[in-house]
Amino acid sequence: MRNTKRKIKRKLKKVKLKLLMKNRFILEGYYKYGDCEKSLFRKGLYLSTLLFADFLNGKGSTKTYVYERKKYSITPCKTAPESSFAKRPSYTFLSKKFLVHDVISFDIFDTLILRPFDDPKSVFFLLGEKNKCPGFKRYRILAEKLARQEAFEKNGTYEVTLRDIYEKLQRYVSLDIEQAMQYEIETELDLAFANPYMKQVYLEAVNLNKKIIAVSDMYLPSDVIKKMLKKCGYDKFDDIIVSNDYGVSKRSTKLYEKVKEMYGEDLKYIHIGDNAVSDNRSARKSGIDTVFYKNVNARGNCHRAFDMTSLVGSAYRGIVNAKLQSGFEQFSQFYEFGYTYAGLLVLGYCNYIHNYTHNNNLQKILFLSRDGHILKAVYDKLFPEDKTEYVYWSRSAATKLTVNRFHNELLLRYIKYKIPRKMSIEKILKAMDIPQMITPLEKAGFEGDVILTSDNYEDIVKVFLDNKQIISDCFKQSNMAAKQYYREKLGGCTSACIVDIGWAASGFSALRYLIEDEWKLGCKTYGLVAGSTYLHDMDIIEPQFANNVIDSYMFSQRVNREIRRDHNVKQMYGAFTEIMLSAPCPSFIGFDFDENGEVTYSFDCPEVEGYEMIEQIQQGAKDFVRDYTEHFKNYPYMNNIPGCDAYAVCRMVISQPDYFKNLFGDYPVNRAVGSASYEMGTLKTLIENEFVK
Secondary structure, three states, X not given: OHHHHHHHHHHXXXXXXXXXXXXXXXXXXXXXXXXXXXXXXXXXXXXXXXXXXXXXXXXXXXXXXXXXXXXXXXXXXXXXXXXXXXXXXXXXXXXXXXXXXXXXXXXXEOOOEEOOOXXXXXXXXXXXXXXXXXXXXXXXXXXXXXXXXHHXXXXXXXXXXXXXXXXXXXXXXXXXXXXXXXXXXXXXXXXXXXXXXXXXXXXXXHHOOOXXXXXXXXXXXXXXXXXXXXXXXXXXXXXXXXXXXXXXXXXXXXXXXXXXXXXXXXXXXXXXXXXXXXXXXXXXXXXXXXXXXXXXXXHHHHHOOOOXXXXXXXXXXXXXXXXXXXXXXOOOHHHHXXXXXXHHHHHHHHHHHHHHHHHOOOOEEEEEOOOHHHXXXXXXXXXXXXXXXXXXXXXXHHHHHOOOOOHHHHHHHHOHHHHHHOOEHXXXXXXXOOHHHHHHHHHOOOOOOOEOOOOOHHHHHHHHHHOHXXXXXXXXXXXXXXXXXXXXXHOOOXXXXXXXXXXXXXXXXXXXXXXXXXXXXXXXXXXXXXXXXOOOOOOOXXXXXXXXXXXXXXXXXXXXXXXXXXXXXXXXXXXXXHHHHOOOOOOEEEEEEOOOOOEEEEEOXXXXXXXXXXXXXXXXXXXXXXXXXXXXXXXXXXXXXXXXXXXXXXXXXXXXXXXXXXXHOOOEXXXXXXXXXXXXXXXXXXXXXXXXX
């Protein structure tokens, strides 16, 4: 009965997917604009409505592509660390298996050795660049297919050498065969790295003093493969057997027969590999025991973003899959969040910042607190020769320091936005740090215990506007301290880039006004944000974009506009993105002087409950950057990660509120900034209160 139910469920799921993937209209209508949390009946009704609407509009409209289907149907692991699902046998378990065998055989590619791509054919993109041949990948694939077909017709086997392939490549493009082959060999040697899990299995086998061999179906010469294995630390093989040396393959079982001829039929063999046919079924047919090691990319790609450029997307997926799916180590969910989602954004944004500042000959980079903490740490590792500073700044500080120019921002943030909190005049003044305003307010009939409401808001604002000088005087000393602080940080430079995460660039706009106009520090400032969008005024900084004063990495009204439309502010996409770059330190409030005239800093209540989470996230992001740049150290252009790729990875997770509820439900959030309250909330509460479906 249970099996019948499962079969029916699987069948219904297949039918549903087939209907959903029919075209882009239905796919987007269901996943993007429909509520997928409806009951089964309502889901079915909604899907039926979409199908009927599509029928009325005409069949076959807007075909869907693989990356589009995966964009909506692939989800991250929500309940536990992805690495915990690897479920590889322990080294001890395998070493016990090895005890009863005489010869231990290993597959090489995707088992002992990994590449930093989820598809090995992506290597051909790099070869195309070396050969200055844009269509090289397609030609190289066709050439190999042609060479294998010809080999089968002549010899009854599909085995070919690298030279056979490059001779057939001349059918499509004229290249120097020797040079082109050398490029491929160099690139494969550059990119190959040891599978950390298999390295331990191999060492266990070595310790047992068994005969250890490597067997591979491959067109590369055996001497090249030996160099690869040695580079990766596999230097104790008794033999390395490659299919193109013998003209037979593992898949056909004939290469296994050759192995048995070489070492003896009466010995006991075990083979470890990732291919279900070549390394598992064919080995068993040959009387060889097997350990099936499922390919890390086959396991991991069901959790990866695909709506990315071919080259960077393949590199991103390959590196993350190798880390989380090899079985070598289990990580915390917070670390995985940093490694899988924040890392690519941090690397791409830092590289973008570097290119922007150098193209515009800017002398210094200021990373604004707190989101700039991880960005500066990674940037300094990548570009140690550049001049950078981590500077204290916040909306709260900006609002107070620019009150002479933008007084309405102070009134909005500290008064209007506090109406729902039903705060008293006394508490509001304490939060604003202007107790001197109590006298004029009392004269106007507003005692300290009067509660702020929408009815008395305009009257209270009028008192503030009539007494702007009192407010200005209250923040005068803080303004002077901030001026001294930024004069020291700028160090006499005449141009600087101010870096923030987003979204309305209010931090940059305030600093730009202060540095250039009010303080007159003689420094021209430019701003960079990761993304530009704003709930209340979508075009708020459009003139600054037009004037090339500010630029955006991932999206804005001028760049990747379709992504900007996808970035749903009401569904807290901005808040979820900020968690990726959050720093383990409290929010900055303002500047002041001590009794010795030295600049001092004041901070909000520290959210210490979340610091351990943040440190793990940041470590994950740093490790991703380290791994990615190490793999592609000879290919620096691979660091040019498009903003749309970084956002595709972010969007996959920020569009999943359940993921954040499960992982960050207890993450401390102080939504009472500017309310003279130290009462902390949690992200779970925030989602429940502010997430709009």
